[in-house]
Amino acid sequence: MIEFRNVMKKVRLGAVRVTYEDLNIRIEENTRVAFLGHQGAGLEGIIDLICAADAPDSGIVTRSHSISWAIPGNAFLHRHHALASNARFIARLYEVDSEEFVAKVTEMANLGEFLHTPADRCPREILSRFAFSVGMCLPFDHYILTSVSAGGKSDKPRFAEVVADAGQRAGILLATKDLKAAQQFCDQAYVFADGRATYFDNMEAAAEFFGSLEGDSDDTNFFEAEEELEDLVNMDFVP
């Protein structure tokens, strides 16, 4: 179970600051929950709290089962290391057999010749598939997702199947503004807006409420935007 008890957190989004006060959230094991929020709702901050990457200003966040990091985050990638070496690091970190893990990741991400290529020489599509697969190939009790697809358009159905499969054997927490994806993979939701989290035990009511909120229709998924920015900063120019 993941539980927020009377949590207060000020989330900084550039000049804007969102303050969540008296946040009480309870996510049971093996549940498929969506965290819905438009850009500026401060979902990144909430996900950081869940993943213990940040601490609340007050209140308590508890986790009683294993959770993933925000998949498909790729902040762990060492750009000079081959993808195989990066995968071995994750295997060591999560105490799984590294050769078996590398084989699983290679197959899921369809890495082919790029397995032994340094990350900074791999195309974005490969890196995206790799980051997604590394997380999904580990046995977590709850998968924290910020996107349900990786790679190109042709990879979408395959990764959707991976996420659906993970939802059968473990729990899913999908933080997104993509209502369609949330409806496809989740059966309950918290909608984050104006410093409040509203719980819905069915997706229809959540969708109706989320649709009624004012959001910036042109905004891109902020997690993706953040990753794009990270890539631009970290990647060397490869002719």
Place this chain on the structure above:
Amino acid sequence: MLADLRTQFRVISALTIHELQGLMKGYNYGFAWALLEPMMFIGVMRIARSAFKSLTPPDMPPTTFLIVGIVPFYMFMNAMSSVGKSVSGTDSMLKFPRVTPVDVAIASALSDFCIYFTLFCTLLLPISFYDGVFPPDNGMEVFSAMIALWVLGVSVGFVTGTAMRVFPPIKQFVGYTNLINRMAGGMLFVVTMFPSEYWPYFTWNPVLHCEEMLREGWFTTYTSPVASPGFVMECILGTLLLGLSLERYQRRIPYI
């Protein structure tokens, strides 16, 4: 409890290997710089010693004397700086739920220990043999002093890192104290090179005690009149307790 400790041990070892592998990649010159900086310093000091004989004590071979002092001191400084950086900033590894800031800090300090301990052995074994001061008088004392310096660096790093996180300009102050430590930390001298009335100006510094223990442990001709392992232990326990308490307290303080 034991399972948690086991997990933390695995996490720290995975992060340490990851960090060392990162340094080894010649691409960013990390490993090369880590070795070059102290080696260049030793080289410059050795040349200076050729011109000014009084720079090192007459009863200790100058090159061995400098290596015994300089390499462990660099290890102390780098451990302190690595822990300070890990505690004061946000590290990408913290995105993993099972990695804590303390794990990142210890892992980066451990990688520094590995680098400088390897450098210490690689340089010192052949050179001390050439200088005729091999084997060390008390190898255990040398090793204990190195460990003490490293732990002291980690402890001070926790204190300065937490301070830098809540008040970043303190970085300047840390820079000045490092400069004082370079001059007064015993890296380039032993206290017997000064008249005894000046010793109290140096003996407040636990780094000097470690350096004295290193020289005492290596050279049969030197017995330190001031080295106090008890004082070093007290300083380590005090700063480690303070540093870990501050780190625990400041977790709820937002990053500036």
